[in-house]
Amino acid sequence: MAEMRVVRSLDTASGTARTLGSRQLAGQITALTGSHPGYRALAQGVRALLLDGRIPLHTRLPAERELATALEVSRATITAAYDLLREGGYALSRRGAGTWTGLPEGAAPASVARYQAPDGVIDLAMAAPAAPAELAAAFELAGPELACHATTNGYHPLGLPQLRAAVAERYTRRGLPTLPEQILITTGAQSAVSLVVNLLGRPGDRAVVESPSYPNALDAVRHAGLRITPVPVTEDGWDIDLLECTLRQTAPRLAYLIPDFQNPTGALMSTEQRTRLLRAARATGTWLLIDETMAEMSLEGPPPAPFVSLAHAGEAEQIVTVGSLSKTHWGGLRIGWVRAGSRLVNELAALRIHVDLAPSLVDQVLAKTLLPGMDDVLRTRLPLLRERRDALADSLSRHLPEWRWGTPVGGLSLWVDLGRPIAGALAQAALAHGVNLQPGSRFAADAGTHEHRLRLPFVHEPERTEEAVRRLAATLDAGLPAVTGGQNRPHWVA
16 A cells, blocks of 8 residues: 555665655644645645654655555645745755755754853743752751761762662662662763763764753764664654664664653653563663653652663663752752663773763762652652643743643643744844743754744743743744844753
């Protein structure tokens, strides 16, 4: 059957073919446009899927006759739609090779540089809450212990033994028996991700990532020279069939995934999906790098069990988990960790010595003091974040009713659909109105996609959130200028 034929895509970095079922593509277009779309609606549907990262760049679109059959429209409709896509720069054609997805000229990866919002600017680029009240008490309790450590050299390449034991105990309490020897303390989760990627990957290796995803982790994968293969994630979650298919076809060296309240979409991977992912990764020999930084930020019900707790014998050997205290406690407490086999932990510690001899002992002692009371911190923090999530949604509904979003059951932000690809222009203009934003494209695995999206954190007090949304509405009312160099403005995202 024509609609069952596969559509091959060319990864320009490697020449490796990826495939996309034409029936699946037709289903996605129909979901956006309705049945039997006209050519303009069809072109808009393809553009929307491309900008949302659901169709990868450089993907060959179905032959006109094939897509016409799948959508039950005339071939002339498909021809006209492809013409519109080519005119807009969203498709390229090559004689004998078909029509391929693309982006208009000028789209480029966002630059990476540090950026601090100036005074008076409401920072919506940082999905990180302020420190809990317990931090002050932790300073007092940590003082005498720090004095004891002052007589030592202060270096612990694997991490302070007491903190490694405390992190291991936290995993055990969450349902995953863990020994201190399986824990490496790092300078935040970002350091953990970078270490793992650089140890396990080599330039040219294939890495599967979600799109959208955490920008700094995507940067770490790129900087290690790995070739990225993106899989889409929406508010509804993962297409597990597509994820399994991607693993089978590309046999990647590793896959970086955020299954718990995914950053930025807030999606939560189901137990069935996790189980299928474990089986697929085992079959392809793929290392799973699981980011659990958001895992305990559940706003509705109990948090999920650690991902690796579902693994059968043999499956856990190629799973590495990273976490931190940045979201549960405070970003200024630069403490993260890796949970893996003890041999891999020692290899990671040997690698980190080249760039980072050891994490701060002061931060580690504070973290050791805070961890036993983590449940108390979350018991206070999570209801507060739930109220702030609802306050942000209420402000958006009143001031920007044309925007759309799903209500996440965890995490720290809304993944907002602006309805049109204006995120870069809005971020550029909003700064002059006192709001710092990052466009959705900053979270994209493919440059230029998700330009119709914003990640809006709900970490501020409701009054400050209300003022930020008012300023965004005023920015839109004033009109958006053409983006000139907006993709090159400095970015600092947490």
